[in-house]
Amino acid sequence: MSSTPLLDASDVAKSFGAVRALTNAHLTVAEGEIVALMGANGAGKSTFVKIITGALKPDAGQVLIRGKQAFVGSPAEARRSGLVPVYQEPSLIPDLDVSDNLRLTDTPVDQFQNWVTELGIEGLKLSAMIGDLPLATLRILDLARALAVEPDVLLLDEMTAALPTDLVERVLKTVRRKANDGMGVIYVSHRFTEISELCDRATVLRDGMSVGDLDIEPGVEERVVELMLGQKIDIGTRQILQANEPRAKTPRLSIKSLAFEPSFSDVSFDLFPGEVLGVVALEGQGQDELFEVLAGFDRPSSGSMEVDGKPVNFAHPADAIAVGITFVPGDRSDALLAQRSVKENIALPFSARLNNWGPIKLRHERDRVAYAVEKLQIDTRAQGEVQRLSGGNQQKVTIGRWLATGVETLLLFDPTRGIDVRTKRQIYPLVRELADQGAAVLFYTSELEEIPLACDRAVVIFNGRVVDVIDAADADEQTLMRAAYGLTETEGAA
Amino acid sequence: MSMDTTDPTMVRFGRYLRDNPIIPLLVFLILMIAVLEVLRPGIVTPFRAGRDGLISTFWVGNLIKFAIPLAMLAACQVLTMLTAGIDLSVGVVATVSAFVCATLSAIWGVTPAVLIALSAGLVVGVVNGIGVGLVRVHPLIMTLGTGLIATGCLQVYQRLVINAGTEIPALLAWLGTGRTAGMPNGLFVFIPFALFILWLMRYTGFGRLLFALGSNEQAAKLSGVRAWQVYLGLYVLSSLIAALAGLLYLGMIRQTSLSLANPLLLPSVAAAVIGGTSIFGGRGSFAGAIVGALILRVLDTMLTLMQMPEGARTALFGLIILAVTALYVRITGTR
Numbered sequence: 001m002s003s004t005p006l007l008d009a010s011d012v013a014k015s016f017g018a019v020r021a022l023t024n025a026h027l028t029v030a031e032g033e034i035v036a037l038m039g040a041n042g043a044g045k046s047t048f049v050k051i052i053t054g055a056l057k058p059d060a061g062q063v064l065i066r067g068k069q070a071f072v073g074s075p076a077e078a079r080r081s082g083l084v085p086v087y088q089e090p091s092l093i094p095d096l097d098v099s100d101n102l103r104l105t106d107t108p109v110d111q112f113q114n115w116v117t118e119l120g121i122e123g124l125k126l127s128a129m130i131g132d133l134p135l136a137t138l139r140i141l142d143l144a145r146a147l148a149v150e151p152d153v154l155l156l157d158e159m160t161a162a163l164p165t166d167l168v169e170r171v172l173k174t175v176r177r178k179a180n181d182g183m184g185v186i187y188v189s190h191r192f193t194e195i196s197e198l199c200d201r202a203t204v205l206r207d208g209m210s211v212g213d214l215d216i217e218p219g220v221e222e223r224v225v226e227l228m229l230g231q232k233i234d235i236g237t238r239q240i241l242q243a244n245e246p247r248a249k250t251p252r253l254s255i256k257s258l259a260f261e262p263s264f265s266d267v268s269f270d271l272f273p274g275e276v277l278g279v280v281a282l283e284g285q286g287q288d289e290l291f292e293v294l295a296g297f298d299r300p301s302s303g304s305m306e307v308d309g310k311p312v313n314f315a316h317p318a319d320a321i322a323v324g325i326t327f328v329p330g331d332r333s334d335a336l337l338a339q340r341s342v343k344e345n346i347a348l349p350f351s352a353r354l355n356n357w358g359p360i361k362l363r364h365e366r367d368r369v370a371y372a373v374e375k376l377q378i379d380t381r382a383q384g385e386v387q388r389l390s391g392g393n394q395q396k397v398t399i400g401r402w403l404a405t406g407v408e409t410l411l412l413f414d415p416t417r418g419i420d421v422r423t424k425r426q427i428y429p430l431v432r433e434l435a436d437q438g439a440a441v442l443f444y445t446s447e448l449e450e451i452p453l454a455c456d457r458a459v460v461i462f463n464g465r466v467v468d469v470i471d472a473a474d475a476d477e478q479t480l481m482r483a484a485y486g487l488t489e490t491e492g493a494a
Numbered sequence: 495m496s497m498d499t500t501d502p503t504m505v506r507f508g509r510y511l512r513d514n515p516i517i518p519l520l521v522f523l524i525l526m527i528a529v530l531e532v533l534r535p536g537i538v539t540p541f542r543a544g545r546d547g548l549i550s551t552f553w554v555g556n557l558i559k560f561a562i563p564l565a566m567l568a569a570c571q572v573l574t575m576l577t578a579g580i581d582l583s584v585g586v587v588a589t590v591s592a593f594v595c596a597t598l599s600a601i602w603g604v605t606p607a608v609l610i611a612l613s614a615g616l617v618v619g620v621v622n623g624i625g626v627g628l629v630r631v632h633p634l635i636m637t638l639g640t641g642l643i644a645t646g647c648l649q650v651y652q653r654l655v656i657n658a659g660t661e662i663p664a665l666l667a668w669l670g671t672g673r674t675a676g677m678p679n680g681l682f683v684f685i686p687f688a689l690f691i692l693w694l695m696r697y698t699g700f701g702r703l704l705f706a707l708g709s710n711e712q713a714a715k716l717s718g719v720r721a722w723q724v725y726l727g728l729y730v731l732s733s734l735i736a737a738l739a740g741l742l743y744l745g746m747i748r749q750t751s752l753s754l755a756n757p758l759l760l761p762s763v764a765a766a767v768i769g770g771t772s773i774f775g776g777r778g779s780f781a782g783a784i785v786g787a788l789i790l791r792v793l794d795t796m797l798t799l800m801q802m803p804e805g806a807r808t809a810l811f812g813l814i815i816l817a818v819t820a821l822y823v824r825i826t827g828t829r
Contacts, residue, residue, distance in 0.1 A: 103657060127608070177754055190528075214627060297715075316715075316718075317715055317716055317717075318718040318719070318720055321717075321718040322718075327596055327716060329716065333710075334710075334712050334716065335712075335713050335716055336710065336713055337705070337706055337709035337710050337713055337714075337776070338709060339709055339776050339777060340706070340709055340776070344630065344702060344705070344706075347715070348717040348719075349704055349717040349718055350699070350703070351699030351700075351702045351703055351706075351718070351719075352703070352714075352717050352718035352719045352720075353718065354720075354723055355589055356699045357698065357699045357700040358699060358700075358726070359697055359698055359699075360698060360699055362697075393668060401717065428570065460504070
């Protein structure tokens with residue numbers, strides 16, 4: 001055991017404007033050690049990873065490799081000092097072939113090919129275009145490229161997400177073997193099964209702080225979940241304690257074995273009128289794509305969808321809107337006309353259809369926009385351009401658009417992301433009220449504590465499948481968190 | 495720390511100008527006319543040259559007359575630029591429309607000639623609209639391509655009608671060269687046209703969608719807008735306007751050629767840009783483009799008066815357009 005760790009990040013802090021992403025994060029990796037970095041959504045994990053790999057400059061704190069401060073804010077420097085990352089998204093250039101990509105990073109070709117074979121990819125041609133290769137192969141090439149330069153510390157960020165099980169096994173075995181030879185590994189993952197199989201230790205982040213350092217042993221999952229939850233600030237209490245009973249026999253929206261490969265493969269649920277159905281999922285479990293399929297942006301690869309008992313097939317969001325399915329996306333910038341007024345943004349759907357291309361019904365428009373503005377209490381002092389509004393008010397505009405047209409089925413994707421607490425507290429009762437008036441709402445949120453506040457039931461999606469349906473009203477956060485991590489009551493995950 | 499002016503009155507003034515881009519443009523236009531008057535005393539104000547009248551209606555009428563076709567083609571650019579597009583086929587479409595009208599009038603009479611001339615524009619517009627909206631070719635490439643194809647077709651067509659001779663319909667000649675109370679008759683077409691475009695941009699669903707597509711096509715899609723329909727409508731409209739402008743231009747010039755209105759293409763883009771329309775979409779004003787067209791006409795007169803050689807004139811023309819646009823962007827903070 002050498003006394004200086006391979007990597008030692010301490011007291012790391014980083015703010016983006018007024019948002020403090022990291023306040024006090026630590027991570028050490030000793031020679032031959034595999035350390036899992038864990039944290040719930042928004043805990044500051046990705047910011048920490050970016051700082052460790054040199055992509056971001058910390059406001060405070062330092063990152064030492066073998067005791068030396070080797071780099072600040074430069075991924076290339078980090079790479080030279082021995083830290084090589086492999087990210088969730090392939091970082092190979094699709095328009096170049098394999099050997100050109102290797103040349104870009106000065107990767108020794110022989111070692112690369114050895115690792116590719118070792119990792120279980122047969123017959124790879126160096127002249128193959130990256131863009132023609134399947135995603136799983138690219139993940140392996142990324143890893144082989146990293147291993148070929150003999151890194152001191154390897155950072156794997158959700159690298160197994162797109163891999164089939166047999167390749168995952170290969171990857172884990174290879175990484176373990178390299179660690180036994182002395183390489184340090186930082187393993188960022190949501191998957192408890194892989195972590196308990198592979199890792200020696202886990203560092204848990206919460207609200208931008210390192211809150212625990214645990215040795216991996218049987219039963220450690222419980223401790224990790226507890227640490228990730230911690231004490232939460234109060235964001236409001238549930239207004240309606242009674243879950244709404246489904247009022248109709250026919251579901252408003254019914255999906256069966258819906259799949260959109262490779263993001264999600266088996267999602268079924270019924271959404272009834274008068275109900276808010278929560279979606280519980282960690283980042284990247286297929287929920288983004290699920291909402292886009294339901295909203296008509298993508299066609300499912302298999303499975304069926306029914307609206308009010310009739311099968312539907314959407315080729316365009318206009319088809320979904322025609323049967324009353326409206327979508328509020330997670331990224332407000334996807335939904336807003338930044339330079340246009342509040343009125344034009346809210347009234348946009350009124351002009352969408354061909355037979356509304358003529359003169360605008362000014363009175364109707366004024367009334368409906370005023371209704372939405374009042375209902376949501378949108379601050380209209382800067383109504384000339386929505387880009388001058390606060391984040392919370394911008395989000396209200398995207399929701400207000402569908403209030404103005406009348407809500408039947410509303411798909412809300414993380415509507416409270418990055419907005420102030422006051423606006424959040426306005427959004428939950430609004431969602432409840434819409435449901436009470438007969439609307440059906442599908443509600444995904446990255447903040448688990450919102451599920452009991454707004455929802456009647458919740459489906460849990462893990463790894464692209466619905467793994468559980470839970471009663472939201474009396475689900476505590478522990479249950480939700482365990483479910484989100486794919487941990488069932490009887491140990492052993494999906 | 496920075497050199498930015500943080501004076502709130504300056505900021506407020508800048509924002510006011512940005513919301514009303516027409517004001518600095520009008521100031522600039524008047525300034526240019528003043529310079530013209532200094533260069534050649536009496537050209538705008540006859541009394542200084544010892545003649546009657548405060549302002550020369552002849553000069554003003556002439557300025558407006560030649561600005562009309564330019565402003566109409568600039569309308570095509572404003573509308574397409576709202577969606578972050580451009581229509582480079584308008585010059586050719588105007589030429590084709592004028593040529594077809596003049597030749598067919600001699601054979602079949604005026605009414606069918608005008609209708610066929612407009613349908614030629616329609617065909618180009620449909621092709622542009624399908625290319626941009628459905629095949630998703632970049633508008634720059636698409637309209638450049640259709641413009642070249644239309645030029646080729648026009649040359650073939652010319653061979654076919656080479657012996658027919660040409661005739662300028664009397665109505666077009668009256669619109670193009672006649673005057674009522676000193677003002678060009680072209681205004682009888684242009685004023686209703688301009689009002690229609692201003693109304694279209696501001697008070698119709700179609701106009702809203704143009705702004706929406708240029709601001710954020712994803713958001714428009716999310717709201718149920720089928721973008722291809724809008725693009726198809728837009729490029730058809732643009733080509734029809736260009737064909738109409740070609741007819742007016744024919745009446746004004748009273749002769750045809752295979753490149754009659756082609757030189758108006760780049761000035762039409764310049765007029766739109768000077769008038770405050772963003773080539774990146776989502777922001778634009780037809781009123782500004784009209785003033786932009788007037789500015790370009792005054793500039794042209796000025797350079798002619800200074801008796802510069804052709805090359806220097808063209809170069810200076812380009813330079814001044816760049817300077818005006820840069821100045822304008824600086825003043826209003828738009829891009």
